[in-house]
Amino acid sequence: MNVPKLVKMANQIAAFFEGEPEPAAVLEGIASHLCRFWDPRMRRELLAAVDAGTADGLRPSVHDSLRAHRVRVAPRNGDKQLTEPDIPMAATGH
Amino acid sequence: MYSVKEPDSGTPLRVHPDSVRLEIDGVSVEVPKGTSVMRAAVEAGVRVPKLCATDSLEAFGSCRLCVVQIDGRRGFPASCTTLVEPGMKVHTQSPAIAKLRRNTMELYISDHPLDCLTCPANGNCELQEMAGVVGLREVRYGYEGDNHLKAEKDESNPYFTFDPTKCIVCSRCVRACEEVQGTFALTVEGRGFGSKIAAGAGNFLSSECVSCGACVQACPTATLMEKSVIDAGQPDHSVVTTCAYCGVGCSFRAEMQGNEVVRMVPNKDGHANHGHSCVKGRFAWGYASHPDRLKLPMIRAKITDPWRSVSWEEAFAYAAGEIKRIQATYGRGSVGGITSSRCTNEETFLVQKLVRAAFGNNNVDTCARVCHSPTGYGLKTTLGESAGTQQFDSVMKADCIVVIGANPPEAHPVFASQMKRRLRQGARLIIIDPRATALVRSAHVEADYHLPLRPGTNVALINAIAHVVVTEGLAREDYIHQRCDVAEYEKWKAFVSLDRNSPEATEAVTGVPAADVRGAARLYGSAGNGAIYYGLGVTEHSQGSTMVMGIANLAMATGNIGRDGVGVNPLRGQNNVQGACDMGSFPHELPGYRHVSDGAVRGLFEGVWGVTLDPEPGLRIPNMFDAAHDGSFRALYVQGEDIVQSDPDTQHVTAAMEAMECVIVQDLFLNETAKYAHVFFPGSSFLEKDGTFTNAERRISRVRKVMPPLTGLADWEITVRFAQALGYSMHYDHPSQIMAEIASLTPTFTGVSYDKIDQLGSVQWPCNDAAPNGTPVMHIDRFIRGKGRFVVTEYVPTEERTSRRFPLLLTTGRILSQYNVGAQTRRTANVTWHDEDVLELHPHDAEQRGIQAGDRVRVESRQGDTTLHVEITERMQPGVVYTTFHHPESGANVVTTENSDWATNCPEYKVTAVQVSLAEAPSTWQRRFGEIEAVQAALVPAPGAK
Incomplete structure (x- = not known):
């Protein structure tokens, strides 16, 4: 994914939640939004860019949110989306 | 006039708490106060002859055919204009009445052609019928005197003719245009014998007429007649179904001869439209049988290869094989699907089910992504449900109507007619829009305030309005403290x-004078019932979701949610936007707006x-394109959506399409997206399938098959077969079984069934159990989320x-005669009104650039450029230009950017910085578009070829 675009999107999310008066709510709002609406590969690549120091221009509130809520934001399935060819499924739908 | 006849009570229904008992032809009857004698007679089982009366129009009393006698009264009053009174004794038949009626008919017929056998209304003409009813046997005056029998027929309108030789000047057409449509395009010109119906100074096509068909519907003779009926003859049966165009969701009767549609007639019992229609639903259905329809599945390995027509079995096997190959190579998340707001609830449900269950991921999205996804986010966050709060009829109780970023007369015309009716009754009007749309000033409608804000400043303006409400004591503290989260408030x-x-403070940002903002805020804040209607001018912004929440904040603060006449009402662009969202089309939500992370x-x-379902949200449409660019997304199944034409930043989209290894398109036509496809599943029109649509007021209506696919x-069968080819078994014999599954899994749909819809008409x-007959108004006693939540909207x-x-700032929109990407309406005679997209430009901006009306200009943004012809108009404010996106060669989305709403990624179509300059030739992109068009057309097999 295009990291500058991910940074721009994350910054937009941050700009909204920064309207919250309580700092903890800002960080929670950003993290929660990323978890609820971003596909795991987007979150993974944003985190990777942050770790690599290449997330240029990322707002401090996003950095803070990712630090505070790293476990939640990190995709639960690891790299499954990209590497596992299929998932077991019962072909018994309706 | 209906070919397949419906009862006509002559005058409109009256609702009154008091009733009146009277006697008609010896039959005692009780009716609401204010009812006409004519309608009371129908209640008593007596049909009074009539010509100028019909129950969709107020009584007029001109034809004199409905005369009656009333005990104690002199003369012969018209039963249509005479209201019932207690104890009245009415006689509808007597020798004197019969003589009067015959004499009246004799005069009509003396100036009417006697060509009944060859007349297109033969067998369905009220004049013919009444001549029989009154027993007319001769015309004593002869036919040689002055008459209108040589008057010229007006055939200018592509869909209907006006034949003045058959006109009886009953004014039903004029009144329909005024009362039903609200356009006031027709008039009675002249007086006495010389009086005639006129559409402005010229013909129908050059007049203000919007071709809604209300006049044709009202005409009792063949004067105004559909050309399709003239060509085909009278229909023999009809089927009630739902229009497949905008989010109003009008109910229609498809009037048929066998499997052929003869005409579409708005259903008087339709709960969304009450017998009215617009030019699209009423007339623009010919695309369904257009020669461009592809009827065989096709496949190809590369998008530069010729298409090969194959059997359904081969197409499904090939598509499934490609999906499996790609998932095996690149991972489970490398494929996805897009559902369409043009498809039924059942079809949409199946596509998202296929993606989640057979693809094994949540990479499913819908075209609502690019229109009303911020509505889903904003209303869910503040009110607790991702839907509008009212039914359309609620507008008839509104005292102040606020229209924000919407243009109902163009985009939701049937609802606009209802809204205008309320405005003519005296409701106040506030328009918030960069353009001076038709509602700002039109026949008998004038906005109290037009706030022409700069594109992109919605949130600043809604905050300013809220500022006035709060600081001037207009907030309903009692309502807020009872119903909302007070701390958030x-x-x-x-x-x-x-x-x-x-x-x-915000004037410098919005460009709207502070005094007007204060005036508008006071008007809305102090109105008894304030109702907000909004469209894509709200949602398609980088702060689209914020603005939706700003609107909800304002409505809660003024106590304008939870009863008739108020509310927050998103006007949905396509027919099933609401339904597509309800059905779990978003990548983060299962049907019923429940997050996929909820175990x-x-x-x-x-x-x-x-x-086993994936607990992680999937890719949204713009994310799919980005993932295609980086190689992690390789295959896409698109049902009924033309993403290449409709999505912003066209060149980014087409590069993404070219990067994919398998694109499967299911559509009626080889649309722009199909040029990048490897598999084509030929789709079916709304006339060819059963299902349901859910309109902007959450109304679920039946779509009924009137002909075989x-x-x-x-379409639902295609998805089922595709799933089966993938190894995932789906078993349905009929879409009603799909709805049964939806109802079993979705708390807000548990009471929905085809039987229920058939019984109620719509729901x-x-x-559910709490509301077995449905919910016209939401949030009545409490918000769905419990306490209404105010959100800070910086x-x-x-x-x-x-x-x-x-x-300059470019903003985009739509016009009445065309629909979305135009795939349907461009294949109808609606191109008569709009055969190309044009750029609207203010005279000042045109003069500065030396641009004249009709010039070709180059529109250039940071993203790309295209050329359009210019219309110079003061609808625009200086500094803002406007165009539509109905024609692919226009390339409107070559210019738009990839900016999007912070919460939902809904594209910011409404704000693009551009320069406009004179151009001599089409742009490079347009030339390339033409080349691709020609190449791709040559790759399609000729009809009948394998």
């Missing part, structure tokens, strides 16, 4: 009260679908800015 109140949110909800679906399979969700300017190089 106090936080919001403190925020909007800040000086920086005052109208005076209990997933468990419910897993139990029925027999699979031209391709052999309805608005939530429909204004954040868009990153798209004007500059010396790009000094």
Whole structure:
């Protein structure tokens, strides 16, 4: 994914939640939004860019949110989306 | 006039708490006060002859055929204009009445052609019928005197003719245009014998007529007649179904001869439209049988290869094989699907089910992504449900109507007619729009306030309005304290009260004079019932979701949610936007707006679908394109959506399409997206399948099959067969079984079934044990989320800015005669009114650039450029230009940017910085478009070829 675009999107999310008066709510709002609406590969690549120091221009509130809520934001399935060819499924739908 | 006749009570229904008992022809009858004698007679089982009366129009009393005698009264009053009184004794038949009626008919017929056998209304003409009813046997005056029998027929309108030789000047057409449509395009010109119906100074086509068909519907003779009926003859049966165009969701009767549609007639019993229609639903259905329809599945390995027509079996096997190959190579998340707001609930449900259960991921999205996804987010967050709060009829109780970023006369015309009716009754009107849309000033409608804000400043303006409401004591503290989260309210109140949110402070940003903002805020804030209607001018912004929440904040603060006449009402662009969202088309939500991370909800679906579901949200449409660019997304199944034409930043989209290894398109036509496809599943039109649509007021209506699918399979069957080819078994014999599954899995739909819809005509969700007959108005006693939640809505300017190089702001929209990407309407005679997209430009901006009306201009943004012809109009404010996106060669989306709403990624179509300059030839992109068009057309097999 295009990291500058991910940074721009994350910054937009941050700009909204920064309207919250309580700092903890800002960080929670950003993290929660990323978890609820971003596909795991987007979150993974944003985190990777942050770790690599290449997330240029990322707002401090996003950095803070990712630090505070790293476990939640990190995709639960690891790299499954990209590497596992299929998932077991019962072909018994309706 | 209906070919397949419906009862006509002559005058409109009256609702009154008091009733009146009277006697008609010896029969005692009780009717509401204010009812006409004519309608009371129908209640008593007596049909009084009539010509100028029909129950969709107010009584007029001109034809004198409905005369009656009333005990104690002199003369022969017209029963249509005479209101019932207690104890009245009415006689509808007597020798004197019969003589009068015959004499009247004799005069009519003396100036009417006697060509009944060859007349297109033969057998369905009220004049013919009444001549029989009154026993007319001769015309004593002869036919040689002055008459209108040589008057010229007006055939200018592509869909209907006006034959003045058959006109009896009953004024039903004129009154329909006024009362039903609200356009006032027709008039009676002249007096006495010389009086005639006129459409402005010229013909129908050059007049103000919007071709809604209300006049044709009202005409009792063949004077106004559909050309399709003239060509085909009278229909022999009809089927009630739902229009497949905009989000109003009008009910229609498809009037048929065998499997051929003769005409579409708006259904008088339709709950959304009450017998009215627009030019699209009424007339623009010919695309369904257009020669461009593809009827055989096709496949190809590369998009540069010729298409090969194959059997359904081969197409499904090939598509499934490609999906499996790609998943095996690149991972489970490398494929996805897009559902369409043009498809039925059942079809949409199946596509998202296929993606989640057979693809094994949540990479499913819908075209609502690019229109009303911010509505889903904003209303869910504040009110607790991702839907509008009212039914359309609620507008008839509104005292102040606020229209924000919407243009109902163009985009939701039938609802606009209802709204205008309320405005003519005296409701006040506030328009918030960069353009002076038709509602700002039109026949008998004038906005109290037009706030022509700069594109991109919605949130600043809504905050300013809220500032006035809060600081001038217009907030309904009692309502708020009873129904809303007070702590959140106090936080919001403190925020909007800040000086920086005052109208005076925001004037420099919005461009709207502070005094007008204050005036509008006071008007809405102090109205008894304030109702807000909004469209894509709200949602398609980088702060689209914020603005939706700002609107909800304002409505809650003024106590304008939870009863008739008020509310927050998103006007949905396409017919099934609401339904597509309800059906779980978003990548983060299962049907019923429940997040995929909710294990209990997933468990419910897993139990029925027999699979393990992914707990992570999938890719949204713009994310799919980005992932295609980086190689992690390789295959896409698109049902009924033309993403290449409709999505922003066309060149980014087409590069993404070219990067994919398998694109499967299911559509009626080889649309722009199909040029990048490897598999084509030929789809079916709304006339060829059963299902349901859910309109903007959450109303679920039946779509009924009136003819077999031209391709052999309805769209829902295609998805079922595709799933089976993938190894995931779906078993349905009929879409009603799909709805039964939806109802079993979705709390707001548990009471919905085809039987229920057939019984009630339509039903608005939530429909469940708590509301077995549906829910016209939501949030009546409490908000769905419990306490209404105020959200702080800080204004954040868009990153798209004007500059010396790009000094103008482009905003986009639509027009009445065309629909979305135009795939349907461009294949009808609606191109008569709009055969190309044009750029609207203010005279000042045109003069500065030496541009004249009709010139070709180059429209250039940071993203790309295209050329359009110019219309110079004061509808635009200086500095803002406008165009539509109905024609692919226009390339409107070559210019738009990839900026999007912060919460939902809904594209910011409404704000693009551009420069406009004279151009001599089409743009490079347009030339390339033409080349691709020609190449791709040559790759399609000729009809009948294999």
